[in-house]
Amino acid sequence: MSAPAPSPLAIVDAEPLPRQEEVLSETALAFVAALHRRFTPRRDELLARRAERRAEIARTPTLDFLPETAAIRADDSWQVAPAPPALEDRRVEITGPTDRKMTINALNSGAKVWLADFEDASAPTWENVVTGQLSLIDAYTRSIDFTDERTGKTYALRPDEELATVVMRPRGWHLDERHLTDADGTPVPGALVDFGLYFFHNAKRLLDLGKGPYFYLPKTESHLEARLWNDVFVFAQDYLGIPQGTVRATVLIETITAAYEMEEILYELRDHASGLNAGRWDYLFSIVKNFRDGGPRFVLPDRNAVTMTAPFMRAYTELLVRTCHKRGAHAIGGMAAFIPSRRDQEVNKVAFEKVKADKDREANDGFDGSWVAHPDLVPIAMESFDRVLGDRPNQKDRLREDVDVKAEDLIAIDSLDARPTYAGLVNAVQVGIRYIEAWLRGLGAVAIFNLMEDAATAEISRSQIWQWINAGVVLDNGERVTAELARKVAAGELADIRAEVGEEAFAAGNWQQAHDLLLKVALDEDYADFLTLPAYEQLKG
Numbered sequence: 001m002s003a004p005a006p007s008p009l010a011i012v013d014a015e016p017l018p019r020q021e022e023v024l025s026e027t028a029l030a031f032v033a034a035l036h037r038r039f040t041p042r043r044d045e046l047l048a049r050r051a052e053r054r055a056e057i058a059r060t061p062t063l064d065f066l067p068e069t070a071a072i073r074a075d076d077s078w079q080v081a082p083a084p085p086a087l088e089d090r091r092v093e094i095t096g097p098t099d100r101k102m103t104i105n106a107l108n109s110g111a112k113v114w115l116a117d118f119e120d121a122s123a124p125t126w127e128n129v130v131t132g133q134l135s136l137i138d139a140y141t142r143s144i145d146f147t148d149e150r151t152g153k154t155y156a157l158r159p160d161e162e163l164a165t166v167v168m169r170p171r172g173w174h175l176d177e178r179h180l181t182d183a184d185g186t187p188v189p190g191a192l193v194d195f196g197l198y199f200f201h202n203a204k205r206l207l208d209l210g211k212g213p214y215f216y217l218p219k220t221e222s223h224l225e226a227r228l229w230n231d232v233f234v235f236a237q238d239y240l241g242i243p244q245g246t247v248r249a250t251v252l253i254e255t256i257t258a259a260y261e262m263e264e265i266l267y268e269l270r271d272h273a274s275g276l277n278a279g280r281w282d283y284l285f286s287i288v289k290n291f292r293d294g295g296p297r298f299v300l301p302d303r304n305a306v307t308m309t310a311p312f313m314r315a316y317t318e319l320l321v322r323t324c325h326k327r328g329a330h331a332i333g334g335m336a337a338f339i340p341s342r343r344d345q346e347v348n349k350v351a352f353e354k355v356k357a358d359k360d361r362e363a364n365d366g367f368d369g370s371w372v373a374h375p376d377l378v379p380i381a382m383e384s385f386d387r388v389l390g391d392r393p394n395q396k397d398r399l400r401e402d403v404d405v406k407a408e409d410l411i412a413i414d415s416l417d418a419r420p421t422y423a424g425l426v427n428a429v430q431v432g433i434r435y436i437e438a439w440l441r442g443l444g445a446v447a448i449f450n451l452m453e454d455a456a457t458a459e460i461s462r463s464q465i466w467q468w469i470n471a472g473v474v475l476d477n478g479e480r481v482t483a484e485l486a487r488k489v490a491a492g493e494l495a496d497i498r499a500e501v502g503e504e505a506f507a508a509g510n511w512q513q514a515h516d517l518l519l520k521v522a523l524d525e526d527y528a529d530f531l532t533l534p535a536y537e538q539l540k541g
Contacts, residue, residue, distance in 0.1 A: 302424025
């Protein structure tokens with residue numbers, strides 16, 4: 001590695017944090033600056049291309065597999081690189097933010113993989129960005145511990161061989177890091193900050209531990225965005241003198257446009273690809289966002305009524321398994337977001353049965369692993385996959401050649417019998433306000449009504465309110481969804497929260513701010529691409 005030039009990056013509007021110099025060293029910032037100079041212009045072009053494609057969908061409104069990449073799909077000869085030993089067996093993955101307690105609990109959870117999340121499960125305060133990096137550095141050097149001030153309970157890592165393998169998720173391409181800017185005052189993309197700092201500090205250390213720098217790539221909308229990531233990986237490995245192909249990336253297929261480019265995405269990343277993941281809330285949010293002008297046939301019912309057994313969701317997940325196994329990649333299933341209750345065993349019993357059925361379905365469909373949000377769900381998911389996999393690390397040999405998904409199957413939203421309900425509108429408002437309030441306090445993963453929610457939850461909640469209003473949806477109780485009705489429900493929820501938490505806690509929180517922000521992004525005629533963009537402007541720290 002050549003001697004880096006002094007970093008032109010400046011840390012702005014950020015209070016100094018303990019030990020931040022360990023993360024924000026001159027050499028680390030020089031690396032991030034190099035990534036920024038080389039790749040941010042292409043990032044900007046690709047974000048502009050997203051808007052152009054959205055306009056095209058609004059005009060048509062349809063999607064199809066790309067004719068210009070048909071040769072890639074037709075060529076049966078190419079495969080992604082073989083999985084490294086640490087990623088051969090991914091039957092259960094746990095997700096969560098990178099605070100110290102979660103870092104220890106996730107690594108100790110018994111899951112095969114921990115998705116260490118700097119994206120939807122983490123509100124991007126400067127403290128979360130920097131201390132999350134410190135948590136991972138300390139975990140790899142086994143210098144991490146945690147004592148709960150409230151209970152006095154201490155947390156420490158189990159032996160290395162019992163720890164989950166880390167797959168880190170940086171922020172999506174659309175988010176900037178306002179606290180790190182170049183000489184022109186331009187912020188560095190959050191994706192390059194998160195990736196760059198993690199890779200710089202940990203790539204060689206991970207190789208010494210017999211693992212490597214592994215990543216989940218969120219919010220990808222096209223194979224050209226995957227190509228950009230691949231070029232980032234090539235550059236980064238050269239910069240640090242690490243063998244090409246050391247990086248491995250799993251791409252979340254959580255946008256409707258990416259669902260039509262799964263093979264192309266794997267092809268672009270083939271030397272660095274390790275799999276695809278089937279998201280849920282972000283996928284539905286993407287359908288609403290892209291087809292919001294498409295008329296009644298694209299109107300989604302209550303979010304909880306859109307299960308993974310819905311015909312268009314079956315098409316998406318079965319195509320994902322078929323695509324991954326055809327190309328030698330892992331297919332990773334969706335999230336079990338239930339949070340066990342210590343007070344209500346009946347709630348647990350019903351929820352555990354649903355989780356088991358969901359994971360049984362995924363394992364039987366050919367998925368190689370799946371996600372959970374809580375350590376207590378690890379044994380349930382593990383049992384489902386153990387039953388199908390036995391001693392095999394995965395089932396990539398199940399090629400699912402019986403699957404034949406047509407372009408129209410992926411957007412057959414009107415194949416659902418369920419319809420929007422008043423209870424669904426209330427739930428969208430409730431969850432939206434409660435999640436945004438916590439996010440504004442710096443919490444990205446939030447337990448609401450026994451479910452672990454993240455930013456994707458708020459996105460689908462506000463998107464459904466917007467869609468139902470603009471489509472003139474009539475609910476099961478005969479009421480038409482209007483801006484006035486949404487305001488009425490939101491006012492009622494705010495009053496209920498005030499009564500629930502008490503005047504003092506209500507005043508100390510961000511409840512009115514969260515209420516106002518939800519209504520802004522749910523009612524504005526100009527639909528915001530991402531809720532987190534206006535929310536980030538209000539995030540302190």
